[in-house]
Structure formats: structure tokens, C-alpha cells
Amino acid sequence: MNVLDPGLPHHPEPARQAFRRLLLGMADTKRILGIRYSDWLLGAPSIEAGIAASSMAQDEWGHARLLYATLKDFGADPEALEHDRHENAYASWDPLDEPLPDWAWVTATMMVVDGGLSVALEGILEGAYEPLQGRMQKMLGEEEFHEALAEAWFTRLASSQGEGRVHLKSAVEAVLPATLSCLAPGDEAHAVLAEEGLFPGAEALRSRLAARLDPSLSHLGMSVPLEVALDEGWDSTRGRGPGHPGLEAVERARGDRNRALFVE
Amino acid sequence: MEEQVFDVFARKNRGESLTHIGYLSALTPELARVYAWKTYDEENWFEMCIVPRDQIIPVNRTDGPFAGAALTGPGRVDQGGRG
Numbered sequence: 524m525n526v527l528d529p530g531l532p533h534h535p536e537p538a539r540q541a542f543r544r545l546l547l548g549m550a551d552t553k554r555i556l557g558i559r560y561s562d563w564l565l566g567a568p569s570i571e572a573g574i575a576a577s578s579m580a581q582d583e584w585g586h587a588r589l590l591y592a593t594l595k596d597f598g599a600d601p602e603a604l605e606h607d608r609h610e611n612a613y614a615s616w617d618p619l620d621e622p623l624p625d626w627a628w629v630t631a632t633m634m635v636v637d638g639g640l641s642v643a644l645e646g647i648l649e650g651a652y653e654p655l656q657g658r659m660q661k662m663l664g665e666e667e668f669h670e671a672l673a674e675a676w677f678t679r680l681a682s683s684q685g686e687g688r689v690h691l692k693s694a695v696e697a698v699l700p701a702t703l704s705c706l707a708p709g710d711e712a713h714a715v716l717a718e719e720g721l722f723p724g725a726e727a728l729r730s731r732l733a734a735r736l737d738p739s740l741s742h743l744g745m746s747v748p749l750e751v752a753l754d755e756g757w758d759s760t761r762g763r764g765p766g767h768p769g770l771e772a773v774e775r776a777r778g779d780r781n782r783a784l785f786v787e
Numbered sequence: 788m789e790e791q792v793f794d795v796f797a798r799k800n801r802g803e804s805l806t807h808i809g810y811l812s813a814l815t816p817e818l819a820r821v822y823a824w825k826t827y828d829e830e831n832w833f834e835m836c837i838v839p840r841d842q843i844i845p846v847n848r849t850d851g852p853f854a855g856a857a858l859t860g861p862g863r864v865d866q867g868g869r870g
Binding site (some may be wrong): 569579671672674676 | 790
């Protein structure tokens with residue numbers, strides 16, 4: 524088995540397809556997450572928080588671009604992936620389908636969804652696919668600041684006695700189950716990745732997410748469930764639930780409005 | 788919880804002196820740490836540090852941005868230096 528070769532040419536086709544699904548899901552999630560963060564450049568609780576949100580948006584878009592470029596090794600056209608896909612083809616994680624309504628929701632998303640993405644990055648980093656290792660290290664270095672910001676705001680809101688705590692708890696309850704499903708579905712494609720040593724199994728990923736999130740979730744009397752049943756309608760092709768990100772976000776991700784004017 | 792002011796110091800290369808590059812407001816030191824790194828990101832800093840402004844002890848001035856923590860009593864050095 525030669526795992527140094529880009530695109531896993533020596534792995535069985537189901538493993539290549541499953542790894543492609545994993546990378547595309549992460550790329551799309553990071554792209555849509557970047558859009559959701561960018562919405563909070565204005566309207567965050569402070570100028571500094573808005574700048575941090577904007578900076579994280581840039582990080583996520585940079586990560587997405589790297590991951591899309593990697594998919595070329597799996598036979599995809601990165602240009603087409605970034606600019607020419609129908610919203611139904613997006614594999615971003617379900618909790619990002621709609622805009623984040625308030626800062627409590629932003630905080631829950633930073634903690635749970637962005638945290639889940641980092642667990643996935645770490646899983647790829649320790650897996651057998653070496654061409655991505657250097658890029659994963661860089662991404663994880665940038666993600667350290669996302670985690671620090673998430674934890675600080677989470678603790679702040681969770682320890683308040685007002686509306687912020689109530690909103691935060693509602694947001695976590697809404698985003699956690701779907702995040703767990705997308706990170707660690709345990710379906711057939713995921714099982715193939717684990718068997719090939721390319722990505723940790725579902726149980727390991729859920730335990731890692733729990734280790735990462737539970738100290739913060741405990742402020743709300745919550746913890747990460749270690750068993751999650753996939754929703755009816757689970758889309759095994761995209762590795763997410765039914766539905767897709769809102770059209771407005773996809774149009775921004777593709778650059779529809781202005782690309783037609785300025786790109787040959 | 789009130790926001791605190793933190794002053795930001797950084798240097799581009801090992802061996803250079805830390806330079807005051809700006810300030811920010813934050814609820815906690817941990818938030819201030821992230822805000823500093825994300826706000827003052829125009830350089831590829833070798834090192835960045837933050838200091839809560841109320842921990843800076845002015846030596847010779849009783850006015851200006853750092854005067855809030857001026858010592859009173861025996862440790863105080865009055866404005867105007869040794870005279």
C-alpha cells in the first residue's frame with residue numbers, strides 16, 4: 524500500500540470515493556462557515572469580536588480553497604467545484620444551512636461545528652494519507668485561535684444568568700446532533716475509511732469531540748452524546764442530512780453575481 | 788463583567804525589542820489574546836504579548852493613557868523626575 528501517492532491510486536475505489544466525500548464535505552463546510560462568520564464583521568458584540576469573526580472567515584475560506592485544490596488528485600475539477608455546482612450538490616454540514624441568528628448561535632457554531640471540523644482535520648492528519656499532512660498542520664495552527672475564542676465566549680455566555688445562556692443552550696441543542704452525524708456518521712463509506720486507516724472510526728471521533736467540548740458544555744449541564752442515529756433521509760453520497768445550504772449563501776460561495784461580469 | 792483595556796506589544800524578529808503596536812478592549816485575558824492576534828495581523832510577528840493596562844505602573848507621569856494605575860504613597864515618583 525503506497526499512501527504517498529496523491530489520490531490514493533492503490534486503494535480500492537470505495538475508499539477513494541469515501542475519502543473524496545470526506546474532503547468535499549469539509550471543504551464545503553469551511554466555505555459556508557466562512558460566509559456565516561463573515562456576516563458578523565458588523566453586528567458582533569464589539570469591534571474586536573467582529574474583526575475576529577472576519578479573520579476566521581478568511582481562515583475558513585483559505586482552508587476550503589486548499590481542500591478543493593486537493594480534490595484534483597481525486598479526479599475533480601476544483602474550479603467547477605467552487606463555482607459551478609447546484610446547491611443540492613453542496614455537502615456542507617447541516618447546521619450551517621441557514622444564517623446564524625445571533626451571537627449565541629455564532630458561539631455555539633464556533634464551539635461545536637468549527638470544533639468538529641478540527642477533530643476531523645486531526646483525524647486526517649493521523650491517518651495514512653500523507654500528501655495532506657503539511658497543510659493540515661497549518662490549518663490546525665490557525666484553528667487554535669478559533670478554539671480559544673469559542674471557549675472564551677462560551678464560558679462568558681454560559682455563566683451569565685440572562686438571555687445569552689438560554690440562547691446558547693438552544694443553539695447547542697440544535698447544532699450538536701447534526702454535527703455529530705456529519706463528523707462521525709458510521710455509515711458504509713465511513714467504515715471503509717476506518718478500515719483503510721485513512722480516518723478514525725465513529726466511536727473514536729465522537730469520544731474526541733466529547734473530550735474537546737464537554738468541559739465547556741458542562742457549564743450548561745450538557746455533554747456530547749456518544750450514540751447518534753442518522754436522520755431518516757441521510758444522504759450517503761454527500762455525507763449529510765437531506766437539504767442544502769440556503770441559495771443566498773451558495774450564490775455568494777460561487778460568486779454568481781460578479782463572476783459573470785469580471786471573469787472570462 | 789466590564790471590558791478591560793489591554794496594550795499589545797510585538798516584535799518581528801528574535802532579538803528585536805518588543806514595540807507597543809496598539810491596544811484593544813476585551814472581557815477576559817483569553818479573549819484579548821485572540822483579539823490581539825486577529826486584529827494586529829498585518830505582520831508575520833515572531834512574538835506578541837498583551838498587558839492589562841491597569842497593571843502598567845507609570846513612573847514619571849500622572850496624566851496620559853497609563854496614569855490610571857499610578858502608585859500612591861512611598862513608592863510614588865512624582866512627575867518631573869529627580870529635580
